[in-house]
Each structure stands twice: as C-alpha cells, then as structure tokens.
Amino acid sequence: MFNKLDIEYDGPAVDKSALSLIASVLVVGLLLAVTIKIVLSDKGHNTGLAPLITQNIELSGVTNPITAVLLNFRAYDTLLEIAVLLVVVLAILPTRDHHAPFFKRIEVSKQNLVLLALQRWITPAVVIFAGYLLWAGAHQPGGAFQAGALLAGASVLMFQSDTYQVNYTSFMARVLLVLSLVVFITIGTALIWFEGSLLTYPLAFSGLLILLIETCATVSITLALASLYSSFIASENISVTDHKHRTIK
Amino acid sequence: MNYLSSSLLLPAIVFLPLLAAIIAFIIGRNRLQGLINISFSLTQFLLVVLTTLLFLDEQTDQSERYVIGGWGAPLGIDLIVDGFSILMLALTGLLTLLITLYSASYFSDKYNASEKSLRFWPLWWFLISGLNALFMSADAFNIYVCLEIIGLSAAALVALQGNRAALQAALRYLLVGLLGSLFYLFAIAILYRSHGTLDLMQIAETASHSFPDKVAMILITIGLLLKIALFPLHFWLPPAHANAPTPVSAILSALVVKASLYILIKFWFDVLGEATTFGASQVLGALGGTGIIYGSWCAFRATQLKLLIAYSTVAQLGYIFLLFPLSEYSMGVSSFTGSASQAAVYFIVAHACAKAAMFLAAGNLILAQGNGEIAKLKGIAVREPLNVLVFAIAGISLIGLPPSAGFIAKWLLLTTAFESGQWWWVIVVITGGLLGAMYLFKVLSLAFSTDPAVVESPTAKSTAPVSSVPVSSVMTTVALILALITLALGLNAEFILNISNTVTEVNGI
Amino acid sequence: MNMSTLLPAFIVLCPLLVGLAVMATPEHRSLQRRSLNIGGALMTLSLIAMLLSGVVNGLDFETRLPLLPNIDFVLHGDALSLLFVSLSGLLWLFTTIYAIGYFKNSANRSRFFAFFSLCVGATIGLALAGNLVTFLIFYELLTLVTYPLIAHKGNAASIKAARTYLVYTMIGGALLLTGVVWLKVLAGPLDFTSAGLLAELPGLNNSHLQIIFVLLIAGLGVKAALFPLHAWLPISMAAPAPVSALLHAVAVVKAGAFGIVRVVYDIYGVEFASDLGLTVLLAVIAGFTIIYGSVKALSQDDLKRRLAYSTVSQVSYIALGTAIAGPIATIGGLVHLVHQGLMKITLFFCAGNLAETLGVHKISQMNGAGKRMPLTMAAFTIAAFGMIGVPPIAGFVSKWYLGVGALEAQAYWVLGVLAISSLLNASYFLPIIHAIWFKEQDQPWPKEVPKLRLETHWMLLLPPLITAFFVLAVGLFASSAYSPLTWSALIASREYQAIFPNISGIALKYSTGHLWVLILPTLLLFAMAFKTLRAKVIRLIPLAPLPALLAALLVVNEDKVEQSFLLLTSAIWFIAALYAQTYMANDDKRNRFYLFFILTMIGNLGVVLSQEISSFIAFFALMSFSAYPLILHSESDEAKSAATTYIRWVIFSEIVLFLGLVGRTYYAEFGTNELPVVWVSTLLIIGFGVKAGLATLHVWLPKAHPVAPIPASALLSAVMVKVGLLGWIRFLPLGDASINVLAQPMMVLGFTATFLAAIYGALQDNAKTVLAYSTVSQLGIIVASIGFALATPDSWALLLPAIVLFAMHHGFAKASLFFCVGLSSALKPGHKLTPFLWLLVLVPALSLIGLPLSSGALAKAALKDATSSWPLFSTLLVMSAIGTTLLMGRFIELMKEQAILKASSAKPNWRLILPTALSALMCLSYFYTPPFEFKQFQTIVSTLSWSAVWPAFTGLLIIFATKKLRAKLPVPPAGDLLIVYQALARLSAKTWQKIANLNASIAQYIDMTLGHLHLWSLSVSRRLSKQLTLDTPGTVMIVMLAALLYTFLT
C-alpha cells in the first residue's frame, strides 16, 4: 500500500492489483455495513456530556460551550494540539538563516495590479474580522483557530506578490511561534501554585486568561500556518533558483 | 498539599520536555546546547525516579489519578498512573537520559551534524513529552493527540537525514501513522457514541459484549497494529528505523512502537476486555509467531547493519504479541494478569534496553567503519572491542540467553506457554531464539574474523574508509551502560515485576 | 550475610571480576594482566579450599538471591559441586600459566584472558549452581564466553569452528531451556536434591517426564558431545591449545557431563529415572559414543583432532557411569570427571607444546619427538597410558569402578564397551607413543623455535608436568582420604543413601608387601635421569635385584609360593644383569635398554610381591609394557614385527585380565552366583594365558624371543612368562571348586602345545626360536597341570608345590640355555675351555629333558605324584620328554652349526661365562630344594628311574633318524598360528573399509540432498519474501481486518 510511493503523475490513478481492489471493495463494504448497523442500532437516548457541560458552563468563564470545552474543560488537549502544530512547523522550517530580519519589504518593479488591489482592500478587513472572531469565541462560534486560519489566509495573500518576506527562522519568529505554548504552559503551571491543580482557572479570571491564551494562540497559529504555506513556496523557489544556477554554469 | 504524592509530579513530567523543546527551539545553535539538553534529561530522569519511588512507597491498590483543571473525569481530562505506566515512564526517563547523552555527542560539530541538531533537539523533546503524556493519559481522545505528537515528531526525526531513502521512509511512516490514528479516532467516535464519555475507566465500567464495542475494538486493534508494525503490517518499519539517525532509531525501536503497544494492551485488557474474543487473540498470537520467524529470517538476510536490527525489532514485537493468546482468558474476558502479562512487561523493558543499546552500538560501529554494510564489519572487534561487546550483550538479550533481561522475559513467556498448555508457542519461541542467534552471530563472526590483508599490513590503515571518525568515548559509554542495564535486569527480575505488579493485581482501570 | 552465605558467591565472582578487570587492562600492560590472572586463580583456589574444608566439616554453604517469582538464584556448595569446582579452580591455574607462556607475543591478549577467566567463572558457577535454573544460566553463559575463545585466532577455520560450535550449543541450549521451563512448570523450583526430587512429587505424568528427560539430555548432550551431537568438538580444534585444553578438560564438555549427572541424580533421582526407563537409553547412547569416538579417533592424523575424538569417547564414560544407575558405577563416572580432565589437559598441553615449539601438528610429523622434548613427551605418555586405562594411572581407576559397577547393575554389555574402548584407545595412542620414542626423526621440524636451556618455555613445560604428576598421583593414591575417588564415593553415598553398599572390598590399594626391595631399583631408575650419573648407574644395576634375593632367602618365608617365585625372579634378574653388563657393553642403545630393564625388573619383582589384585595388575602392566622396548631393541624388521605382535597381545591380555579381575573382585565381594565364576575364570585363564604361553595365545613367544637381546630373552622366557602362572595361582579358584568346563580344554590345550610345539620347534633353524618353542612346550605341561587342578580340587595341595618346583626348574634351565646362546662364538672346537662350555649347555638341556638326578627329574616326579589319580596324565607327562629331547637335540645341533659358522678368533669372555655358569648351577636342584618343605621324602636318588630315561633315548633316536628328512623340509615361520590370525585381521580390515566407504558415500549423498534442499528453500523464501514485501501490504491489511472482524463477530 505504501511501498510504491509514486511521485510522478504518469502512473495510473489506481493500483492495478486486482486482488487489493477486490479485497478493499469487499472490506469497505463490510465496514460500511457494520458501522451503519451500529448507527442504526443506536437508541438515541445517549446525550453524551451535553448536560454536564451545560451545568458547568457557568464555571468556565466563557459562554460558548465549544470554547469552554476547548480551552477550559479539555484545555490539556488543546495545549498538546498546539504542540502538534509546532512539531510540524519544526519539521518543515528550512535551515536557519540568522541574518535576515523577521520582516522585510522588497520593492518589486513589476506589480500585479489585481493582486495589489486585493491586498490593499481585503487584508485589513480580514484582520479586523479575525480580531472579531477571536473576541466572539467566548460566547458564540469562533475563537483562536478560526481567527488564526483567517489571518494565515491573509498572509498568504500578502506574500503572493513577493513584496513581503518573512524570515520564519529569525529569533522574533521563533518567539512568536512558541508564544502560545509558552503562555499556555506558564499559565497552566502557575495555576498549580495558585489553585492547586494544573490549568484550574480561578473563576474570577478565567475569561481573561482564556482570552489571553487565545490571543497568543492566534498569533502562533497564524505564523505556523503561514510558515507551512511558505515552506512549499520556498522549496519551489529554491529549486527554481537552483535550476537557474545550473543553466548559467 | 501537605505531602508529596506521585500523581502531583505527573504534569511536570509532561511539561518539562515541552519546556526543553521550546528552549531548544529558541536558543538554537549554542555552545551550551548539549549541556542544557543533558541537564533537562537529567532533571526529567530524577523526576521520574522520584515519582516511581513515591508510587512504590504509597503502595496503593488503586492507580494514582491527577485531575486537570479540577473538573474530573467525564468532563475534564485526568492523568492516571498505574504500575505498568509508571514502569513505562521510568523506562522513558532512563532511555531519554542515556540517549540524550549520546545525542549530545552524535549531533556535535565533530560529526558535522550541528545543522541537524537544530531540528533534532526540539523534535526530540516533543517526542519525549508525547511519550510521557501518552503513558499517563486516561482519556481516549487525549491519547489520540499524544499518538499524533509521537507519530509526527517521529516521522520528522526519521526525515532528519535528508537523503531520499530517509525521506521516503519518513513519508511512508507518516502515512501509516496517520492511517492508524484515523482508525483509532473512528473507534473513539464509536465509543463516545455508545458510552457518552471519553474517560477510559468509565468506558471500561460500561463496556460490554456489545456490537459497537466490538467494532471499536477491531478498529483500535487494526489501527494500532499498523503503528506497532506487527508482522504483515511491518513493511514500513525496517526502512524507517534503518534510515533514521542512530539515536532516533534507538528511541523508535525502544519506545515509540511500545507506546502504541501500550495503548493496545490497555484497550485489549482493561478498557474493552469484555469485547475481546479468544479467536482474535489466537490470530494476534499467530501473527506474532509468524513475525518472530519472519523478522528473524529477514534480519539474517539483511545486508545493512541497521536494517538487521530493525528486522529484529519486528521479530521481538512478535514475542510480545504472544501475550494475547497466552493471557488468561476466562469468562469471556481476558485480563492483564498472571505470568503472561509479566512476560510481556519484561519483554517490553528488556527489548527497550537491549534494542537501544544495540542501535547505539551499531551507530558507533557504522561511524567507525564509515559504512553500514555488514560485510564491511570484518575484523571490527579489534578496533572497536567495546562496541562489539555491547552489540553482543544486546544481541544475547534479544536471543534470550542468560544472564540478561531477555532471558527472564523468555523464561516467563515459556513458563506461561507451558502453564496454559499451548505448547506450540514454545516451539515458535525457541525457533525464534535460534534464528536470533543466527543473525547475531553472523555479525559477530564477521567482527571477530581477521582479514590478514587489512590487519597486518601497515599500509592498510591509510586505505581505511576515509569517512570513518573515531567514536567518542561518551557514545561508547552510553551504549555500554545500556548493555550493562540489560545484563543487570537479568539478575533480578523482581525489581521490575514489583513496579508493574500493582497494576497486574488490581487491574485498576 | 555471613561467610556461609557469601562464600559460594565470592568463588563465582572472583574469576568473573578478574575477567572484567583483564578486559579493562590495556593490551601492552602484560605484567598487570599476568598478576591479575595468576592472582585471581590463586585467590579462587584458596576460596575453594575454604569451601572445601567447610563442607568437610559439615557446614552448609548457600547463596540464595531472588531471581524471579518462585525462582531463586542459588549457589550451593555440596560434595558434587565441590568435585567439579576444585577441578576447575586447579586446572584454571595451570592453564593460565600455560596460556601466558603460549601467548607470549600475540595480539588481543587482554580479550583472550578476559574471556578465559569468564569461561572459568561460568564453569564454576555452573558447578555451584543449586538449582536447575541457575545451572541453565551459567550453562548458556558458558556457551557465550567460549565463543570468542574459539574464534580467537580469527582465521577462516576458527570462525567456522566457532560458528559450528554455536549452532550446536545454541540448539542444545534451546532444548535444555525448553526442558527446564517445562519441568519448572510441572515441578516447582527445581533445587538440586540428593536422591532426586521428582520421585516424591505426586501427580506427575510419566510420559511428560520422559519427554522432558530427553529434552534435557539432548541439550546437555551437545556439550557433553554425545553421539549425534558431537560434531562441533573436533572442528573446534581450530582454537588455540590452551582453549582446547580447557574446553576438553574442564569447561565445556564437562559442563555437559556434569549437567547429565545433576539431572539424573539430583532432579530425577537415579531410581526414579531407571524406573522410567530413561537411564538405559542414556547408557546405550553413551556406550555407543564411547566406541564411535574411539573409532573416529583412529583415522585422524591431526594430533588435536585425534585427541578431540578421544574426548568424545572419554567424556561419555561419565554419562555411562551415571546411566548405569548403580552406586559403584556412579563413583566411576564421577571420578572420571576429574581423571579425564587431568589426563586430557595434559595431552592438550603437550600437543600445544609440540605445535608451539616444533610446529608439529600431525601425528606423522611426531617421529622422534621424544628426543627433542623428553619431559613433555613423558607427560604425554603418562596421560596417554592413563587414557588407555593402564593401571595404576588415573584412567584405570575410573574404568575399574565402571566395570564393577556395571556388574553390580547387571549391565554386562558395558564390560564389552569398556573392553572395546580400551582396545581402541590403545590402538590410537600406542602408535603415537611408539613414534615419539622409538622412531628416528625423519624430517626436520616444521617450525622449530630456537632451543632454550629447557626444551621449551618453562611456562609451557611446567603445567603438563604437574598435571601428569597428578594423573599418576590420583591413580596411585586413589584410596587415600583426599583423593577424588574417595570424594566421589562420598557423593555417591549421598545420592544412594540407604542402598549404598560397602565398597571397601573393591578399593584399589597399592599395598605391596616388602616394598623396600624395590627402593634400590627405583633409586637407580631416578639416577639414570641424570646424564652425568648414567654410566656409573649402569655399572650398579646388577645390585638392583639383590635386596629381593636377600628377602627371598631371609625375610619372605610365610608364603612358599611367593618365596620361591621371588627367589627365581631375583636370582635370574641378578644373573641377567651381570650377563648384560658384558653383553650390552658396546651397544649404542644400552641406555634405553637399561632404563627399561630396570622398569621391567621393578614390575616383575612387584608382581611377585603383590598380594592383592590392584598392585598385581599395576606391576603386571608395568612389566608388560616395559618389556616392549627390550624386544624392539635391535630395531631390525623382525624385531619391529615381533614387538608389534608382542604389544598387541599385551593389550589383549590386559583387557581380558581387566574384565576377569573386575569380575573376580565383584563376585568375591558381592556375588555368590555360580555361573559367573566360570566366565570370570575363563577370562583370567585367557588373560594370564597370553603371558603364560597358553596354546593359541602363545604366538608372540616364538617371535619375540629370538629378536630380543639375550639377557632379555632369557628373562622373558624364564621369568616373565611365569608371571602368568603366578596370576593363575593367585586368582583362579584352584583348590576351591572344580570347573570341569575349563579343566578339559586346558588339559587338551596344554598337552597339544607340549607335543606340537616340540615338533614345530624341532624344525626351526634359529637356536633362540627353538628355545622359545621349548618354552611353549614346557608351559604346556604347566597349563595341563593347572587344568588338572581345576578338575580335581583335592589334588591342589600336592600339585601346587610340584607346579612351582617345575616352574622354577624350567626358569633356571631355560635362562641358562639362553645365556649359552650368547656363548656360541666361544663354542668352536679347539679351545681348551670348549668342553667346559659344552657342559654348560648340556646341564640345563638335560635337566629340561628330565634325566635322572636333574632338577627336571625332580619336578616331573613331583608332578607325577600329584597327578597319580589320573594315570594318563602321568603317561603324557613322561612322553613329553620325547618332545623336549627333540627340541634340545635340535638346539645343540644348531649351536654346533653356529659355532662352526661363526668361528672367530674371539676369546671366550669370562664375564659372560660366569653368569651362565651360575645359572647352570642353579639347574641342579640341590641349591633351592632345602627352603621348600613340600619335597618331603623324595630324594634326588629316587629320580633314577626308567621312565626318566627312555623318552630321552627315543627322542635321540628320532633326531638321528629324521636328520635328512628335516633338512629337506622348509623351515616353518616362527609364530605358527599368528599367520592365521593376521590373515583374519586383514580380512576384517577389508570388510571394515568397505563398510566405511559405504558410510561415506551415504553421508555424501545425504549432504548433497541437504544442500539441494537448502538451495531450494533459499530460492523459495527469496521468492516469497519478494512477494510479501512488494505489493501486498494493502491487501494484507485488509485481510487482517477481515480476519479480526471474523474472529470478533462470530
């Protein structure tokens, strides 16, 4: 299944091995049948943890139950999830370049007008909307991930024109990337001291703390997603420049 | 907080490596890099030792719980430790300390690896924290997150070498890991649907012989088998383990596959014990048995040293899977008690130490030789006697010869097989040991043989492989320590069994 | 934690720690390494000594550590473990010293010595193991630490050897592990318990226990090199000599054998094991291995390989002793553990010395090595004789107890195994010994190290000498309180507890009466070792038998038989020594001659003085083997052929005697059954019959006598053949019981020999051959008399003095005649002394014929008296004089011819004539009759009878009548029946060769088939693995999913 990892496009779309085709059709069918049977056999009275969450929502500091689950009840999961993101960023980041600044602007002679207009008009709106999403996360659907994703989208748009370059390996970028994790861990462990247990928010400050964590998370997620995107672009560029070098020689 | 309890230290064990990862990421390339990492690993080790000691001191019949966020089980996430997980934590702490020491040399400028070290250290610490978090998690979904941390960071570490083979192996490893995790996630969804909770203990309380539970068990089993690399699903393991940098290979073989195994054991025996069947356990055993034979055979035929060791992992995992058919199966429930579980626990520990030692020694030999070809190892025993010795000791443990941890493990396994009257597993185990001896001594006899052309003529020294670098003494010492631990574990098994006993008796969650 | 719990652990740890310390020692610091090694060995030895003294004082030593739930790691010092531990500790010291000398300038010494110490540590641990699990741990550890030792040289051969070793021991270890685990599950902790632990446990399935036993023995049998599992041992000879020495003597093979002992005795319990029918199986395998190993050893030219196969054979004695399942056999088996260790280590040390000093690896290169390396080769010889089982060397003790034990357990076939094995041992060791001492060096040494002051480095020389000394000592002092034998007996008594018999009766005590008479010869023997003294010592040799003569005349007078034999023996040895002074004066090999002359003398005198079996056979063997060089002396082709014939018959007789004496001892102590006595007596008659020239067994006599130097032939014919008679007198139940079955054949054989030998001898043309046939003829009379005594026990009281008298008479007469042969050159007519000299010839000749007034007449009269109850016997006795006359006539004829042929100017030599005269004087009975009171009334005058004269005349008539006829007849070859025997031997050799060829071709075929099979399986697996790894994972996963679904949902 994973032995032949074809990269080129010239192969057939599916493995021609009839055996695996037939077997998988059969088993997929079986799987479907079995799981559908489960779904159908369910009596539907199970409400999961919904009542419990509704009971405790008052104590969580936010009113949106999903945010409450994410950042209070199951904050530990979220913390580790940020770590997952960081792992991938780490794995993907190019080898470090210390000298380039975090952010720089390059004057490009030939501009794509449509792109420029889009950048000019949409980006600020997206940023504001992201800020709203972040804020609104406390009481209705929204939150750090949504905001971060939006911001990352905006940055993709920004970097489309090669006008702006971010050095994701600069000190600044690194600090921003780990910011959410650091804040999360710091708050979490500090709360052991104050409240006696990990990530136990004091009732009075819980909303504030969650907002703080969410804000930091937004920054880190934005940067992480942007860096993931840029890594593909960068590697394309590198190969292109390599190609050029080679042709010159 | 008037007295220190082992459970209070649990968050620290997870967060300390995370902190280390962050610091390693931020400070980057630094002269103190090695020292900082070593001191982190030392702190973590001491922490784990303290936890273990406290845990043993408490002598509770119950497993220890830590409630995160003050919410409690169904709503929040709990951390939980029992004997088995404490043992796994201790093992992780120990191996982390030793392999960190090793890596500090391995990724030093001496071997032109400082570029890699930038990526290595943070990923390394993430991997460790993932492992630690996994071993103490009491929440099904949290386990999924931990599995992902482990899977992603492990794949990234495999890719560290940067050559095509390594990248391809990493990609395959990653995809397999993701697929396995998805199966697991699907099972979690089904479990949540029928039980309304994600806490393992609460699931266990309501688990029954019902259809959804069985399907969940099937999905968990297949998903985790994929990650564990049980015999027919092992295809990704040898290239991944063989192409990774040496310390990574060591931790992958020693702990990472064991993490998935740990989860599988937990689900199979504790959480969904009601839903398992005797036939399925026999299937797992049969696959394990075939894996023993097949893995050993492939190891024997391997031409690359690390590939040999990787195949040996496939074989060794097969031994552990004999746990499933051999454990007591009564009243439709199999339980993680008795000598089968002891054997499995001991096998996990023994294999972790021995395999780590073997990979490290092999890494040293490859450094000294400049080449991973087994055929090139001729006469290496003269130049690198200690590393060959370590390799031999580790191999002895893998074969299961006394005095080594592997012997105890095999002894327990054989005892169980006889006690349960399933003598056919005896034949498998014995044959596996003999095949193991074949591949081990294939290497050793090459190492001992002196090629007169190389050894005697003075000019030969200049024609020695150019890429070979003298192996630093730290790296050799670390491997030796691991090998000695393996030996020491063969002298008194009660120590390890005592730690894990609490769970095997109580069957807590 | 006090001493009693720590000491065993210390003993095990000591070598292990030394090993680790040596491993850490840098290669160039040889002094540090040396002191570590030797210090460690000494330290261990002293700890072992502490343990030993503690156990003797009844203290209990046990180290017990928890290993697993319900399983402890136990080190326990009991009697059995101490036997092995002491051996290991002791031999470790010697081997270390040896190895230091051996590896003076080679590489990787630290590695070698480290693993060497570890190996010993494992062995000691294995010996001290208090339960089967601990044993298993050390057993496997031993396998592992031996691997680098075998692979040490690093060349292709040693790597291959190491691999073969591993394949075998790994499989063995796996089987053992299976067995142990299984047994553990059935029976609990498996602590070694005297008399076994399984018998008491209830509810065990016997067939399970049988399977387990087979597994255990198969596992242990690999190391013990039991038959189908032995192949690694000869191959592992690629290892350096100290390793081979240690492997073979102590560590590996003994570990297996020791394990077998442990399993049979301390786990199963010997009675329980034999109830299960398991010991028989083991015994058969062991017995077969013994013979198989010896047969394979025969055809090896590489010295170490021959020794290796010898080990295969010898180690199985231990298993055999264990499996016979009787207390005495157990003692034999256990003591062989030590004895074989000492002997084999000596042999390997010597082989190593040869290889190191001279570069000799092959037996065919060893010719004349004895001159270059006398001490080493002496050690080799002692050990080799021990292996053969020549008393009183160590190996004999083992075989003795095994033999008696086999009888006790009524396993008669074991005796056959012992006999065949000894025969084979002799046939592969004696040629080597012959080559090193009696062959000239025929090619330069392959790789000689420049000669030092000693024959080789002292560190190489000392260990084999010490171990060889031990080999002798443990045999000689087997019955002393601190010998391995006594210790083994203690162990056996614990294993068998209630049913252990009183074994004092079969003990081997070498308590010869009047040992002081041997002091002077022994001193002279040692003095000969010094080159400067040698010439003077040779002059003193005639003095050597004088103490014995003195004893015969003054001291020994309780036992008339002993007194008369001692008189005869010492007197003739004295005369022969005097004669030899002149006769051998110009011989260039006289040093060697005298050396063996004294040895033979000691043996001969000792035999006569011996009162009980053990010393009798010990001296008997000494005498028999030492006479070999005397016969070989001239090294002409005839001499070589005669010597070979002689030694073959000696071996044959030794083996038969061994069996007979074992039987006799056993039945004297334990049995009263009538039937066995017959076969015992048969064996004794045959065994001594070889020496006593019993017809059909006499063939060596006519060949050996003519070629030996005259003093030697005189001794052979006059004295040494009489030892056979002495043996009969001592050990046959003469006078007690009548055994008609044997009496009649003996009488028939005796008289047939008397007459046929006379006729055959009369046709010979060599004076000494004629004399030899005369000896055969005369001995026929003795044989017949013994037969008569067997038939009529009542006559024994009269017959015994008569036989003794006859023997003495014959001894003196025959000796005189042989001496006369040496004077033949002086017999030519014309000299003034000639008549006197002819008188010297005639007196003994006539005496032999039994003319009146001679001692012969007296003896014959006595015989006639004693056998008067059966007239035919007397008649035949009288008629035998015709034959004797014929022979004597022929002899005188030949002497005359020779005198004329050899007519030389040489003056008669007084120094030769005087001893001859002395001897002839003895033929007149007056000199020795007085001390013997059995001749009560008969006087010399009463011999004047017609019956004493007519046969002589008849004989004379025949001589003159057939002179022409005889001249026409061809001279029949000396050794008559030998020709037939040799033809038979050749035929059987041919058949054997055919069988061997067949075997080889079958083996080749099997090899080929296996090779094909292997290739086929390789290709199949390659194809399979391709299939499996290339394009199936997806399918496989799905199939697995399906399988899980199925197993879960149905």
Place this chain on the structure above:
Amino acid sequence: MTSALLYSMAGLALFAIGFFGVVVASHVMRKILALNVMGVGIFMFLIALAKRNPLVVDPLPHALVLTGIVIAVAGTALALNLMVRIHHMDQSSQEQSK
C-alpha cells in the same frame, strides 16, 4: 431517518471511500487526499453524533473536531512537505543524469 443519521452515514461512507482510496491509489498525493477524506468522514460522523438526540446538542464532539482538524492539517502539511522534497530530489537527480 433523522438528518443526524443521514449525516453520520455519509460520514461513514466518506471514511470507507477514503480508506478505499488509501489502499488503491497509486500516487502519494492521492493517498494524502484519501487520508484527508477519511478524516473528514470521521469529523462528519462526530458532528452528526453531536445532534443524535434531537433535543440536545453535545458540544464535545465539536471541540474534538476542531482539535482533529488542526492535527489533520499538521499531518497533511508534513506529508506534503516530505512529498515535495522527494519530488525535488528526484527532479534534480534526473537533471543531473541528463
């Protein structure tokens, strides 16, 4: 047949289709996509699960889905990165061979 049931069946179907794709697709890109389809199937199943009782909405599966999405993004990104790197490596080696 409630809508929740319909959704969960659709999720299951997606999971099955994705699995089928993972097994039979030959190109890595397709495999990665198929894995994502599988993941989406599970997320859909979870979302439907949250509403299986028509009266109560269970927020927990929503939270799980959110977490799961991030993880899926991370995994996909890593896989794509590795794939691209291999691709470039192959390209440059092909060029070199030219």
